[in-house]
Amino acid sequence: MKKGNVVISVKGLTKKFGNFAALDEFNLEVKKGEVHGFLGPNGAGKSTTIRVLLGLLKKTSGDVTMLGKDPWADAVELHKSIAYVPGEVNLWPNLSGGEAIDLIASLRGGIDRKRRDELTEAFKFNPKKKFRAYSKGNRQKVAIIAALASDVDVYILDEPTSGLDPLMESVFQHYVDKLKKKGKTILLSSHILAEVEKLCDRITIIRNGKTIQSGTLSEMRHLTNTTITVDTKQPVVGLSKVAAIHNANIEKNHTKFEVAGKDLDKVLKHLTKFGIQSITSHPPTLEEMFMSHYNEDPNLEQEQEANKKES
DSSP, X not given: OOGGGEEEEEEEEEEEETTEEEEEEEEEEEETTOEEEEEOOTTSSHHHHHHHHTTSSOOSEEEEEETTBOTTTTHHHHGGGXXXXXXXXXXXXXXXXXXXXXXXXXXXXXXOHHHHHHHHHHTTOOTTSBGGGOOHHHHHHHHHHHHHTSOOSEXXXXXXXXXXXXXXXXXXXXXXXXXHHTTOEEEEEOSOHHHHHHHOSEEXXXXXXXXXXXXXXXXXXXXXXEEEEEEESSOOOOHHHHSOEEEEEEETTEEEEEEOGGGXXXXXXXXXXXXXXXXXXXXXXXXXXXXXXXXXXXXXHHHHHHHHHHO
């Protein structure tokens, strides 16, 4: 890949708070014009990474660049090219929503007023109320409208649809798709896995401050088990001798199990010996892949407590 195609480059990023490493040799690469999903539970290091990218935290070690610049040293210049939506929006309580949107946009050089008005209508947002009077969802809309109405190169969205109802989530997804078609670069951190699965070109999963997996959903599915459900004329036996089988459940002539993609061919050949009457298979969903990395994680509770202290 040409170097110019990489908008966000994070290599070996470590960020320590005292003796605790919130990020430990973390790697992330976001290409120009893609929507990149950033997944991990609370305390895994997502918000710390985003704060480093925004120049709000100084790295302990590692290499970090955005648009070819250092987020810490070149923060003022970079913020002219970045729009950011946090998961919790707290702004000036005495300003109206419309005033807050215009002020936020002015900090990065201006706003497309036509697009702002279009977004205001699409999100069914009343810009005349004081910010303190807004619900959680409407506070999110202030940040979302201000970001999406700005013509910048990079959009960093940290749980942007937190508090929005499903209809507004759909509106948000529509406008993110429009940005993608314009060649904009988007880093999307979200707990709504269906949203990530729908919007993102590539995904990075973080745990314990480290990169666990990164790639397209298709690439990641090749590394994860496929679920097979089959009804046969005779009960299936001997599966474990053919391949590594997981979560097997055999009830008379009905069998359900998980198997690695590389072993599918020989497993299917084995099943034909028992007279297949019906068979279904599906690759893992993003949710299944995500949860496989976090179930029974003994370090997760410790991470979450450390993250609370950091905040």
